[in-house]
Amino acid sequence: MSKTPGRRTVQCPRCDTPMEVSTATKSTPCPGCHRNIRTxxxxxxxYQARVxxxxxxxxxxxxxxxxxxxxxxxxxxVKGEVxxxxxxxxxxxxxxxxxxxxxxxxPLLTMEEGSVLIGRVETGPRRAALLPPAPAPVAPTAPxxxxx
Amino acid sequence: MPPIPPGGSETVLGADVTFKxxxxxxxxxxxxxxxxxxxxxxxxxxxxxxxxxxxxVTVGHFAVDGAFKGNVSSSEKVELAAGAQFQxxxxxxxxxxxxxxxxxxxxxxxxxxxxxxxxxxxxxxxxQQQQGSQPIRR
Numbered sequence: 221m222s223k224t225p226g227r228r229t230v231q232c233p234r235c236d237t238p239m240e241v242s243t244a245t246k247s248t249p250c251p252g253c254h255r256n257i258r259t260x261x262x263x264x265x266x267y268q269a270r271v272x273x274x275x276x277x278x279x280x281x282x283x284x285x286x287x288x289x290x291x292x293x294x295x296x297x298v299k300g301e302v303x304x305x306x307x308x309x310x311x312x313x314x315x316x317x318x319x320x321x322x323x324x325x326x327p328l329l330t331m332e333e334g335s336v337l338i339g340r341v342e343t344g345p346r347r348a349a350l351l352p353p354a355p356a357p358v359a360p361t362a363p364x365x366x367x368x
Numbered sequence: 369m370p371p372i373p374p375g376g377s378e379t380v381l382g383a384d385v386t387f388k389x390x391x392x393x394x395x396x397x398x399x400x401x402x403x404x405x406x407x408x409x410x411x412x413x414x415x416x417x418x419x420x421x422x423x424x425v426t427v428g429h430f431a432v433d434g435a436f437k438g439n440v441s442s443s444e445k446v447e448l449a450a451g452a453q454f455q456x457x458x459x460x461x462x463x464x465x466x467x468x469x470x471x472x473x474x475x476x477x478x479x480x481x482x483x484x485x486x487x488x489x490x491x492x493x494x495x496q497q498q499q500g501s502q503p504i505r506r
Contacts, residue, residue: 331465333445336478344470350455351472 230259230276231309233292264300283317383418410443417451443482
């Protein structure tokens, strides 16, 4: 991922704008949408109810951790509980005792025995081939003259 | 592949076999070819590498290393190996997903999955998808 030593490339979880930051960077403004992006690895061991939980780093939800939010991270490790849609750019690890209630989209999902997952899952290197084709965009219709 | 239970026998559907229909067995079955239909058993079912299975499966232990399309209800465990390509719904008390496995579908994995636990939560998630509701953004 990193191009030069001490630097790495992150992508804005909101607008997907890529940018290069120092590995020591804890947060940075996105040049695309000008919103702040957290890039620091985190361990969550408490209750956090938010609209969104975005972090371009590795987030570990500890045994006592409980996140209720739309989660977008680089890597997610769950030993506690997550409620809400999850999108992880690299991987989701659901360990024994962990629970996710929500849709999960990630290229790599690993689940241990004793974990709980309820929701729609899209994972794996060949998941694009299994997804139903997206509906064709509706062509804009020419404005019609009002009926008199 | 899951081991065969002591005293049990394994039914093998070979790589050159294409089968359409309904199968019921007691102990264990391994599919290496193509299968389309319904499988019911309290035993084990393994879908080997290169195999393609489509349909409804209700078994005890289900292990996939090939391609599967359909719905699975397992009373013990579902295992997706690295080569698995799974498309469909899973309802099981345990799910093990190996690195490299592909899974697309609705999943209810909890100790009470077969007792209907998680149905309400899953339905709520699906309803939210259909409504196209998005969380409020700051």
